[in-house]
Amino acid sequence: MSLQPQVEDAAEERSAFFIGAAESDSGLFEENHYQLILQKANALASDNCLKEAIDCFTVAMQYGPVRPEQLSTFVDCILRNFKSKAAESDTLSDRSRDVGNRDDLFDCPNCRSFLGEPVTLACGHTYCKCCLQRRLLPKCKLCTEGVRGEEKANVILSGLLEKWFPEEFSRSKMICEVDTLCRKKRFQEAVSLATDVIQHDPETTVMARLSRAEAYMALKQYRLALEDTEFCLESSCFAEAFFRKAMVLHEMGEVDESLQAFLQCMAVDEDFPTAKRQVEKILCDLLSPNDENVKVGLRETAQNTLPHLRSKTLLAEAPSQRLSPVHRQAQHQARAVSAHHHLDNQEKRWESLERPCLSRAHSLRVHGSGCGEEGLKRVCSAPQLGDQEKGSLLKRKLSVSDTEPCLVDSGSSKHKKQGMTKGSKQQAAKVKTCRSVPSDQLDLNDFECSLCMRLFYEPATTPCGHTFCKNCLERCLDHTPQCPLCKESLKEYLACRKYNVSTVLDSLIKQYFSQEHSERSKIHLEEEKELSDLTKNVPIFVCTMAYPTVPCPLHVFEPRYRLMIRRCMDTGTRQFGMCINDPQKGFVDYGCMLNIRSVHFLPDGRSVVDTIGGKRFRVLSRGMKDGYSTADIEYLEDTRVEDSDELQHLQELHDEVYEQACVWFQNLKIRFHNQILQHFGPMPARESDIQATPNGPACCWWLLAVLPIDPRYQLSVLSMTSLKERLEKIQHILTYLQSIPNN
Incomplete structure (x- = not known):
């Protein structure tokens, strides 16, 4: 059996494979060049090289369609050029002087x-x-x-x-x-x-x-x-x-x-x-070719328009024109020479072209009265124009050709004289008088908040058009995400949490009711000062046990506590007290201050508050404010040990308890071990100075928080001011837990 047919078939398959690969590479090659030229055009526009950018965008459109939104950088470049020339000739200065x-x-x-x-x-x-x-x-x-x-x-x-x-x-x-x-x-x-x-x-x-x-x-x-x-x-x-x-x-x-x-x-x-x-x-229409013949002609000039691409193949060959690499290279070199001469001729033609004035009067003169529309449309879309003619036309329209630049006025040149329009002269001649409110129609009641029945303080207007004091509105939204007056949903407004002051109303109040506004501000500042006192009427969150240096994340959803947290943030204290519940008194006699590290507001008004324990305190008296508990308090501090021998024994006790705690924690079941790490973090490191802070070593409070004991027992330890007694209590608890099998 002859192998000749098989060899021929194999050769044809290989040929077909390489031809297909070449076609694929050609398409990919052209796409890569399209992206490269487009990037170059945008880079030139960013560098304010308008003339060169026009050339690049013109060439880019021969490789693929350029969407209008892709010309954003190009438009910015044109605008900078336009404003620069406008400033030079003072064309827009009179018109835009009063803007802003x-x-x-x-x-x-x-x-x-x-x-x-x-x-x-x-x-x-x-x-x-x-x-x-x-x-x-x-x-x-x-x-x-x-x-x-x-x-x-x-x-x-x-x-x-x-x-x-x-x-x-x-x-x-x-x-x-x-x-x-x-x-x-x-x-x-x-x-x-x-x-x-x-x-x-x-x-x-x-x-x-x-x-x-x-x-x-x-x-x-x-x-x-x-x-x-x-x-x-x-x-x-x-x-x-x-x-x-x-x-x-x-x-x-x-x-x-x-x-x-x-x-x-x-x-x-x-x-x-x-x-x-x-x-x-408009730029997309001016630059884009309208005919395949034009597109081919434009591609042939691309190598000389972009010198850094001269060694690249810029033309996608038709399947019927498959040439060897040597023939293809020769063809490209011939085209490059032809394109070079073509570009030289085009540049000479650009310089010889007289740039038309773009005013409406000149347009009618050139194209004849009544036929300006047809003439301009013909200029902008004529298929016989090549890419350089299109680029040249656009350069002349934008006043960036190599000839002397000129700036087009806005169509009212018949009124211009020495750089000033008739309208701007009239503007300069007249002085605008501001409106004033008739004094007999000023009524303080028109500026009264419908919630607090007082003069607006920091008036905020909702999307439904109703206005309230900012604080009053926030308190209402703590209870329900609806406008207090029209009951329209304010869920999106609540989610954004942008209760900005209505500047016009605020200015009117300060301008026409300055004395009343001053008194209202004084009352507000007194209220804020009262709220910022961290010993009198301190806000108390009745919830769980909290300890110094120990994190305490909170999920706040009750309206009263939403208000409390917001006040802590607004006054700048970022602190409140935490106590556990007491059936008779409302809350227990001892607690811990919490410092707010961050607040994450949820769209429905709830919040996740990240806090950490601060100072311990004792309650002196209890109160209530706007639904949440308050208290007058005094802060607790550990009694310092001055005797050196006693301090040495205390240090030894601390080290012994710390080692015992490490053994207990390491022997915990992996499930409990991971839960503690996730919620409270790792155990604090051993401290060299156990009396460095008024609350003593942080490891004691971390252990007290993680040990599985009754909150009342924890509370008794929290209230102690003796470090020795606290360490002994914790040691007693650890000894008991270690004695339980399978703990």
Whole structure:
């Protein structure tokens, strides 16, 4: 039988195997290069090398799709470049000079308009309902804490603003209704209502114009929408006005101008994620190829765009083009030379290209009135552009080409003169007057806590909009996780345990009722001082035996002890007494102070408290405070032994008891041995100075805690002030336990 067919079959199998492996390696190779180029692009963007980053991202898109969110670092780089050039030309300085300034207590920190229908966030800062309804505020402007967007209007503050400023409050409610109509897609009604608000106060209703601009945009009345956004930018510039303008321009197809407006929005407010997402999408469209032929052409220039990859294979070969390694290398070298000449030609073309101004007026001049949308869309998506043309186009849009940089204004250049817009001149000319509360409408009863019936002290507002003293609210939540007034569930609020002070209400109280607030603060401090006295009215936890230096973990779930633990933490003492129960007296005459090492609060209000024993004490008198026991106490200390012979005998007794305890502990059954180690830890080391502390050696208290004896007997040892008597008691117990068989 001939072996020739078998040999040929084996050769074909080996050939097929190596070809398949080569194809797999080629795909893996290309994927690795894609990741490498993408990492390089992000690194360049992080280093603020914008021009080089554009080249890298352009090439990366030839190996695989780049999602908009992957351009986040790139957008940050563009924004830094944009802000730097804006600072140089003073383009945004006039517009953003007042950002962050909030002179009026009744102004919203975001839009700086009247604080109509105020909503207090979990952080304690208050915004107008309009800003939160638009969902363009991801986190608080004042403290950067996240915004849930589910909070309800602050009931007390809403009532006060309606009482003090009825006309402004009414207009604010109407603007909120306009936003509600827009969300329901009733845009014509929204335009009509917003127009009514503007006619009553045409100069200051910025929010009404922004709401109307949104409705106009939905109705495709873009020119009217632009007029409203331009008015807002000239009268009271803030990020949302730029954002609304950018959205209108984007809907019109004015991609260049919309990109600039989005960047201006982020320059005023970097924490504007919706604008950043839009910029990422625009950049993705500008950089990504739209045609496979374009993709191939772009890949051929990759080696020269990234010199450190010149020795790498950047093209995935088709199965029909399987070449030997020698032929493949020759082909790549030829392509590298061709790509090098191609890149040189492209760079010359970049320098010869005149960078267009990106203002709206110029766009209409270039593309002709009425056809700006078609022209810009054609520029941004034309399939005949290669990667370098795309990169060059983007560089010119972002003012980072090799020619002299220029900065685009916001579309209101007709008002500019010597770096100042018409709107900013008007802003500089007028001085904003802060609102003041009519003196005849100030009523102390409006600021009274419904729980303690006293003036608010550290007022905290719940997500349901009701306000209480912080301490009063915490005490109520100890009993039930519901609002004391409306009974709405506050489980999530309780779980977060962020009872932050409502800053506006607190400021109003301090400003208009300073004397009453001072008296209220004095009373509060006196109460705190009383609670911090660790000899008078000391809180007593009636539960189990506790010993000096011995850990005592506690699970706290009763409302009275929740309050007690919180007070210990708030006053800073972090201490309370522990006693066992006594049927006649309530608790026994001797106990041990516990020092709180940490508290872990559970979502439902319970807590796990890690404590360790401190000083021993004797109860002098008993009392009660807010449901938990208190006591006046005196601390116990061991009587010191001064005679040297007596001290020597005491040291010998201590060493003897320690050795006996070690033998007993080692002979315990493994189950008991492990339980003791898990709960109380290892036995303390032998101490060289047995009188170093007022409570004596720690090993005595550890033994007393782990020995299986009656708590009353343990209590008698705890109350002793003689170390010798204590050691003798423990020795007696150990001798008895060792005499029991199988112990």
